[in-house]
Amino acid sequence: MVKITKVCYLLFLVVTFSFSQENLLTSLTLPDHLTKNANAVLRYENLDVVINAVDNVTFTEKRIITVLNESGDYLVQASAGYSKHFKIKKIEAVVYNALGSEIKKFKKKDFIDHSAVDGFSIYTDSRVLFMGYTPTTYPYTVEFDLEIETSNSAGLPSWSPITNYYFAIEKSSYSLTDNANLGLRFKEKNINGFKIEKNTTTNTLNYTLSDMKALKPEDLSPSFENFTPHVLVAVDNFQYYGVLGTAKNWLEYGDWVNNALLKGRDAVTDETKQKILELTANISDPIEKAKKIFQFVQNNTRYISVQIGIGGMQPISALEVDQVKYGDCKGLTNYTKALLNIAGVESYYSIVQAGRDIVDFETDFASLAQGNHIILAIPKADNDLIWVDCTSQVHPFNFIGEFTDNRNVLMVKPNASEVVKTTMYPDSLNAQITNAEIKILNDGSMSSVLKRTTYGTQYDNRFTLERESDKDIKEYYKEHWDYVNSLDVEQYKFNNDKNRVVFEEDLKVSARNYAKITGDRLFMTINAFNKNTYVPKRYVSRKLPLEIQRGYLDEDSFVYQIPEGYKIEALPKNVTIKNKYGVYNVAVKFENSKIYYHRKLQINSGTYPKSEYDEYRDFRKQVAKNDNSKIVLKKSS
Structure with missing residues (x-):
């Protein structure tokens, strides 16, 4: 009798979830207060992160989103990047009409597969699968399922449930389980004031945000990241591309970046080395040398836009940049740093959250999830710093402008990495x-x-x-x-x-x-x-x-x-x-x-x-x- 009762209970749960999910597939069940000011509504989202071992992490995501108008199309985000270190085990999507009837189904083979950076051979390993769907009527609903397996435990996804204005949320959940005991750390930001339920232990995190009305932008308000809820996540011990690492704070993280990502990647051709020595031969001031070299990089390379997460966190070698004459922010910064080193000028690879909105690194919480751009710091004799953005072919030396000004960044120095503030323009x-x-x-x-x-x-x-x-x-x-x-x-x-x-x-x-x-x-x-x-x-x-x-x-x-x-x-x-x-x-x-x-x-x-x-x-x-x-x-x- 007990066994029958348990079977009936489990059957009840399955039927209940199935019925609940069917309700989420039709726009007719949308609560009125969630459609106000909304271009789309996140009906259901669950991101489950499981750390099985230092070299085995799985991400399982299920998301159901109802798009109300054309302005909400971009919020579907039915896509995933992959490489030899990030394997897509499952990716599926189903599109439904307003009544919840199926319009189109996408299996893995139906997703469009293309290079993350078309036309640039040094990034051929980084690719993206995305759902190619052009809606003809509104509203419509997309059910998206994704499972990824990776050997990298270095960059774990944080929880940021509210990603855009005009985007309402019915339910968004996040869970993380550290079965490998890697030293789970987390930091909550802006959690209060939202309908968030949480349950955390030494090795587990569980967060759920419910019934969130769409936010409307307001003139002269703080950066979006500075008032919406986030949970930053990291582990003390991790593996990145087969290399083990430990980072409990920014000092240790900087040491890891320096030793695991940058070390041994500063060689250039003998021809370029000779050019740099000749270029700076009659200059004694290290800052003037740096200026000449910065202009040399501007005149001899070009920038291609590749986010930090694509192509890995490690820059392509200075030698590769020297040969192909292009690179992303990581590659061009490392290349400039290598050329400065030839001329005897010290400089520091620095990680920043770039953008017109000023977003700081968390000084008390080190994590790989922070930062989307790389710039270079050059020390002056008075202990001040000169900042340069090596991706710009037009900006003057020692001028970074609004893209990276006045914010906390990680400056990577051998055995002395620290969070410092970039130039503030009075x-x-x-x-x-x-x-x-x-x-x-x-x-x-x-x-x-x-x-x-x-x-x-x-x-x-x-x-x-x-x-x-x-x-x-x-x-x-x-x-x-x-x-x-x-x-x-x-x-x-x-x-x-x-x-x-x-x-x-x-x-x-x-x-x-x-x-x-x-x-x-x-x-x-x-x-x-x-x-x-x-x-x-x-x-x-x-x-x-x-x-x-x-x-x-x-x-x-x-x-x-x-x-x-x-x-x-x-x-x-x-x-x-x-x-x-x-x-x-x-x-x-x-x-x-x-x-x-x-x-x-x-x-x-x-x-x-x-x-x-x-x-x-x-x-x-x-x-x-x-x-x-x-x-x-x-x-x-």
Whole structure:
């Protein structure tokens, strides 16, 4: 009787799960509150990681996702990368219509198989299987099953259930079991405030997130990674491509990277070695040597985009880069490091989480899951560091810009690896200085000669103009100054001073209808070339803190020559606004038939509670209002 009862109970569980799963395959069962603001809904996800041995790990994933509209297609992500060290044991997908009826089934043989980096022979081992499906109707649901087996226990998948805005989650689960007792470590981030159930032991982790409404982006909010839940995972002892390693902290991790991944990969051809020695023969300053070598790499190699996880974590050898003249961030950084070593210049391979959003390494938790890019640190005599991105063929030496600035990274040094912060560009040095002489004619037209100079992160946003076509350059200015009617860019000249990291634009422009004629009056905006009308969005109920990741400074000096026979009827008033968010100052005067306009806007970086968002928004509204102020000229009687 007991056996029959157990059999009935197990049968009940199977039937219940089957019925529950069928409910997830139709969009008709979607809760209304999960479809609000959502492009897709994750109905069910379970990622199960089992460490069987230091050289045997399995990942089993089941995911059911309902796509509500075209904008949600990319969230399906029915794909998997593989190589000789990552074997796909199972990959299947089934597509269902809104009623839960099967549309199409994909077995492993039906997935499209292609190289992860097409056309580059050094990465032929890295490939991707992906489901090639083009939806014809919405909503539709995809059920995806994946099982991977790997001999690498070094880079275990962390749990990040919320991956995108406009993406709701019905249920997402993660489990990890360390049967090999490798020293499981984990760190929770931003767990509180979400419907998360967890159960952890020495060797197991279990997390489930349920009933998560779709998030909408908010202006000036923290980086997505800094407010959504994550569980970082690592083991103290691991194997990577047949090499055993131990890393309980960043010092040990850095030693492992140096000894297991970089050591013995710095040889180049004798010809290149001789070139480097000749290139630096008459230079004594190591920083000047580094600059020459950095420029040599820029002129003789090209970058191909390959994520750290593809092709492995180990860079291709410097010799391979030397021969093929291309590489990813790992390969080009290692190559540059090797060339610097030939010239006797010390440098450090550094791992960073790159992107416009600033995301730090966790100083108290070492893991291989952190980081998506490699840059190079070069020490100076004063113990400061110069940072270079060896993948860029256009950036100046010692300028990394917004892609990797102001964040904690791992700097790999022999027996002394540490987490350090990259260059922070001060708000006041992220500057744009504009000077213009503007002549207004009595038909409302305008002609101007102006000079605009940018520094810091504003340089980063401007200097690539010099590489654009004539057509694109003129189109850029017309869009940039779209509030100037009938703008014509007559002449332009650029000076990109890479030594000073300064970009200068000299322009001659005109506009037929700059001023509006009404009777015997001319009306025109006083801020001709830097009108800032940006006002952050209004939120009835702001959810996130206010964060200004990078500040900047704009200074403008414009001199207007008014047409003969006109006098000033109205000028904007002088304005001074100063608060914790920045400074806005405008000074206007009329003298000798000329209007002198000086403007300063400084926005300060910082993080503030969400309760202050409206205050900052009011500040920007005042800036926008004053930037749109008008001059009124009247014909003299």
